[in-house]
Amino acid sequence: MSLLLSPTDFRMLEGLRLAPRRPFHGRIRGERLTRRRGVSIEFADYREYTEGDDLRHLDWNVLARLQHPVIKTYQDEEDLAVYLMVDVSASMQFGAPAKAALARDTAAALAYVGLCGQDAVIPVAIGGSRQPLVTYRGRSAYARVAAWLDRNLAATGPSNLAQSLREFARQNARPGFIALLSDGLDPAAANELRVLGGRGFEVNLIQILAPEEIDPDLEGDLRLLDAESGAQVELTANRDALRVYAENLRAHNEGLESACRRFGGRYHLVRSDTALSSLIRDHLRPGGWFQK
Amino acid sequence: MSLIAPAALLWLIPLAGIIIALYLLKMRRRDVRVPATFLWPAMTYEIRANALFQKLKFSWLMVLQLLALAAIVFALARPQMLQRGLGGAVTVVVIDTSASMSATDVKPSRFGEAIRQAEGLISRAQSTDRIAVIEAGSVPRVVAALSGEPSRLRLALGELRPTDAEGDVGEALRLAASLAANQPSARIVLLSDGVFPEVSNFSPGKAEVVFPRIGTSSENVAISAFAMADTPRGRELFYGVRNFGREAAGVRLQLFADGKLFDSKSVELKPQQTVGETVRAPAGAKLFEAKLEGGDALAADDYAVALSDPGASVRVLLVTTGNLFLERALTLEPRVVLDKSATVPTSGEWDVAVLDGITAERIPARTVLRFGALGRGLNLRKPTFADASSGQPLLRGVELSDVYVDVAESGVAPAGAQVVAEFQGGTPAIMTRPASGRREVIVGFRPLDSDFPLQVGFPIFLANALEWLVPPSSRGTKMVVSAGRTISLPAPSDAPVTLKGPARSLTLNPTNGSVLLRDLRTVGKYEIGKRTLHVILRSDLESAIAPQDRVVLGGTPIASTNAITRFADLWRWVALLGLFILAGEWWLFARRS
Numbered sequence: 001m002s003l004l005l006s007p008t009d010f011r012m013l014e015g016l017r018l019a020p021r022r023p024f025h026g027r028i029r030g031e032r033l034t035r036r037r038g039v040s041i042e043f044a045d046y047r048e049y050t051e052g053d054d055l056r057h058l059d060w061n062v063l064a065r066l067q068h069p070v071i072k073t074y075q076d077e078e079d080l081a082v083y084l085m086v087d088v089s090a091s092m093q094f095g096a097p098a099k100a101a102l103a104r105d106t107a108a109a110l111a112y113v114g115l116c117g118q119d120a121v122i123p124v125a126i127g128g129s130r131q132p133l134v135t136y137r138g139r140s141a142y143a144r145v146a147a148w149l150d151r152n153l154a155a156t157g158p159s160n161l162a163q164s165l166r167e168f169a170r171q172n173a174r175p176g177f178i179a180l181l182s183d184g185l186d187p188a189a190a191n192e193l194r195v196l197g198g199r200g201f202e203v204n205l206i207q208i209l210a211p212e213e214i215d216p217d218l219e220g221d222l223r224l225l226d227a228e229s230g231a232q233v234e235l236t237a238n239r240d241a242l243r244v245y246a247e248n249l250r251a252h253n254e255g256l257e258s259a260c261r262r263f264g265g266r267y268h269l270v271r272s273d274t275a276l277s278s279l280i281r282d283h284l285r286p287g288g289w290f291q292k
Numbered sequence: 293m294s295l296i297a298p299a300a301l302l303w304l305i306p307l308a309g310i311i312i313a314l315y316l317l318k319m320r321r322r323d324v325r326v327p328a329t330f331l332w333p334a335m336t337y338e339i340r341a342n343a344l345f346q347k348l349k350f351s352w353l354m355v356l357q358l359l360a361l362a363a364i365v366f367a368l369a370r371p372q373m374l375q376r377g378l379g380g381a382v383t384v385v386v387i388d389t390s391a392s393m394s395a396t397d398v399k400p401s402r403f404g405e406a407i408r409q410a411e412g413l414i415s416r417a418q419s420t421d422r423i424a425v426i427e428a429g430s431v432p433r434v435v436a437a438l439s440g441e442p443s444r445l446r447l448a449l450g451e452l453r454p455t456d457a458e459g460d461v462g463e464a465l466r467l468a469a470s471l472a473a474n475q476p477s478a479r480i481v482l483l484s485d486g487v488f489p490e491v492s493n494f495s496p497g498k499a500e501v502v503f504p505r506i507g508t509s510s511e512n513v514a515i516s517a518f519a520m521a522d523t524p525r526g527r528e529l530f531y532g533v534r535n536f537g538r539e540a541a542g543v544r545l546q547l548f549a550d551g552k553l554f555d556s557k558s559v560e561l562k563p564q565q566t567v568g569e570t571v572r573a574p575a576g577a578k579l580f581e582a583k584l585e586g587g588d589a590l591a592a593d594d595y596a597v598a599l600s601d602p603g604a605s606v607r608v609l610l611v612t613t614g615n616l617f618l619e620r621a622l623t624l625e626p627r628v629v630l631d632k633s634a635t636v637p638t639s640g641e642w643d644v645a646v647l648d649g650i651t652a653e654r655i656p657a658r659t660v661l662r663f664g665a666l667g668r669g670l671n672l673r674k675p676t677f678a679d680a681s682s683g684q685p686l687l688r689g690v691e692l693s694d695v696y697v698d699v700a701e702s703g704v705a706p707a708g709a710q711v712v713a714e715f716q717g718g719t720p721a722i723m724t725r726p727a728s729g730r731r732e733v734i735v736g737f738r739p740l741d742s743d744f745p746l747q748v749g750f751p752i753f754l755a756n757a758l759e760w761l762v763p764p765s766s767r768g769t770k771m772v773v774s775a776g777r778t779i780s781l782p783a784p785s786d787a788p789v790t791l792k793g794p795a796r797s798l799t800l801n802p803t804n805g806s807v808l809l810r811d812l813r814t815v816g817k818y819e820i821g822k823r824t825l826h827v828i829l830r831s832d833l834e835s836a837i838a839p840q841d842r843v844v845l846g847g848t849p850i851a852s853t854n855a856i857t858r859f860a861d862l863w864r865w866v867a868l869l870g871l872f873i874l875a876g877e878w879w880l881f882a883r884r885s
Contacts, residue, residue, distance in 0.1 A: 090327075185327050185331075186328070222321055222323070226326065231330075232329070233329040234334065235333070235335060240335060241332070249331050
């Protein structure tokens with residue numbers, strides 16, 4: 001069984017915790033503070049005493065000094081839902097190395113960080129056949145997450161990024177931290193990201209594009225075949241066509257970034273030949289993905 | 293615009309069809325699988341074809357190729373367009389310098405406008421054009437032979453001056469036709485106001501004649517007559533003022549005697565009206581001048597001179613249907629002020645009437661010189677002259693034995709006539725008749741029925757006849773001469789003499805005891821030695837300054853044109869445009885592929 005990451009990668013990821021930009025409600029008590037007032041050692045505020053309050057939280061010092069009863073409140077600590085959405089559409093197989101490889105390794109790394117942080121890690125295959133959501137917790141679950149990634153990301157089914165995101169949004173999954181690893185090459189993707197953001201998810205997109213997608217090396221009279229939809233476009237690849245493609249790609253990427261940032265998420269564009277360590281060091285860490 | 297070879301346009305159909313058919317061929321494209329096609333624009337530029345067939349799509353390359361083809365085929369059709377400037381490789385410019393061209397109805401004058409137009413022609417000429425300039429003055433001359441050098445032509449134009457004389461446009465045009473003869477593409481440009489008689493005996497050959505009319509106004513008032521006569525009532529001056537315009541005019545006539553104003557009159561004239569009056573001349577005066585003040589377009593005919601010596605100036609009326617020899621010979625006599633007419637006028641007063649084969653009862657002249665037409669019948673064939681007595685003053689210096697006469701009048705001499713010369717057989721040939729009150733010289737044949745006009749003695753005979761008919765009463769030192777006339781004056785020695793004119797002075801060399809004056813072209817006072825010449829313009833032809841819309845040259849009416857135009861070949865420019873479009877098509881092709 002492959003653990004997907006090297007020992008060096010594991011050492012690099014030790015001690016990191018995912019840092020969502022806003023707190024989320026958890027299902028079970030975890031290690032993350034939430035906005036919900038609860039019982040923990042993290043003091044939050046004072047409030048007026050009311051009947052029925054636990055007298056263990058009455059601030060006796062204040063009562064003795066001011067003759068007025070106040071209750072100390074504490075922030076609750078719950079687990080964080082981390083959705084590792086990995087695009088498995090056909091377009092992810094492009095590039096050398098393929099975009100899917102970097103997406104898989106990045107998903108494994110984020111899963112390891114999440115599991116170590118007692119977060120609920122839920123891997124989701126986007127753009128492929130729909131599968132039930134499975135939640136993994138604890139460091140010991142990493143091997144099973146790696147197996148899931150190894151199994152589900154190898155096979156590609158019917159490809160439609162936007163439709164898969166739409167279906168995920170309809171599943172009434174609890175809001176949480178989404179790490180979307182995709183090339184984002186779907187004209188409706190930005191719209192679906194806004195829908196997810198509107199439902200309370202923090203969508204963080206790592207857009208992985210192959211070098212030949214960023215700077216295509218096409219020439220001559222071509223018929224372009226869409227790897228996912230099978231659509232055809234006749235093209236005379238020349239300077240004008242390449243210029244228009246670059247403008248279209250830039251506008252499309254700006255749409256994706258805007259959709260992510262609109263609801264507090266993060267956006268990173270990386271090349272598929274980027275090393276995992278470089279991605280963590282140069283993009284995710286500076287981008288505030290982790291807390292110490 | 294017109295096309296020399298319009299049939300070449302038919303090439304457009306098959307060639308454009310081939311280009312369009314090539315665009316109907318479908319291109320075979322290479323299949324490339326890409327992650328997503330929505331980012332790619334559907335930009336297809338089909339510049340190669342290797343499969344059949346497809347729907348025709350819009351293509352800028354195809355449009356440019358069709359445009360280039362259209363331009364090239366259009367160039368092959370040889371388009372031409374009218375352009376200002378010269379047409380033809382050879383252009384002869386005839387510039388009218390007659391008196392009417394001095395009219396100032398166009399600024400600075402009609403002559404100035406003609407020079408300006410000629411300079412425009414020269415400046416617009418192409419490097420291969422050759423231009424000649426001819427002056428149509430009283431004596432036509434070539435001022436610049438055929439040349440392609442603009443500087444030389446402009447220099448020749450700069451030497452031209454307007455004259456106050458009648459011009460000989462017909463002779464100038466004949467000269468131009470001879471220059472343009474045998475030239476493949478020639479054009480004669482007549483820069484004139486059209487104020488000249490109908491030109492006969494003219495054929496431009498292959499050359500085209502263009503007449504850009506110059507002048508706008510016909511308004512002019514002239515002194516049509518000014519003469520002095522001794523009458524029973526005493527010495528009288530007769531003047532006539534004529535309005536040649538189409539509108540009424542008012543002028544002031546001033547009369548001078550020996551330079552002193554002695555009368556001034558306001559004259560109101562209807563269109564085409566002539567007003568004449570006789571006034572008493574101051575006694576003792578020798579020189580009388582008349583000046584018109586009114587500021588009309590032509591100044592030269594607003595001045596006239598009459599001398600108290602009646603023999604100093606001889607007013608001659610030539611009645612002829614056309615006799616150039618007679619006219620030229622008469623004008624060689626310096627005293628003669630010549631008027632021409634085809635019929636005998638009913639009014640007027642002349643010193644001599646010269647009848648060229650014309651019979652008339654009432655002749656408004658004091659003396660008559662008749663050629664034929666005595667009513668005796670032209671039935672004497674090929675007579676030869678008998679020996680004439682050499683003592684006759686009429687035949688002094690005239691040799692008649694060599695004169696060939698084709699047909700002459702037969703019969704006896706009229707009553708009172710004295711035979712001066714006769715043919716073999718006794719038929720009188722030349723007679724004089726000192727009739728009561730009117731002297732007559734009668735010649736029994738018409739000049740054109742003989743070679744007499746070609747003989748050296750012909751002008752001498754005419755001079756003798758005029759001297760006999762109107763003998764000079766004194767050897768005066770003052771003369772009145774018509775402008776443009778060439779006259780001969782006796783010179784006391786062979787030493788050079790100076791002619792001082794109103795504008796400049798000339799030094800002339802006498803030849804054989806006489807000096808020839810050719811430069812009396814402008815109105816005014818000239819002095820040569822002790823003689824004073826008063827040059828005047830009195831010509832109804834030149835005073836009628838109305839510019840003509842058409843002129844008749846050799847029986848062909850030529851309408852005036854507003855501008856001198858030519859057909860310019862455009863095919864070079866159109867072909868250049870086609871090449872330019874092709875270059876643009878190549879650039880677009882390279883850019884897209």
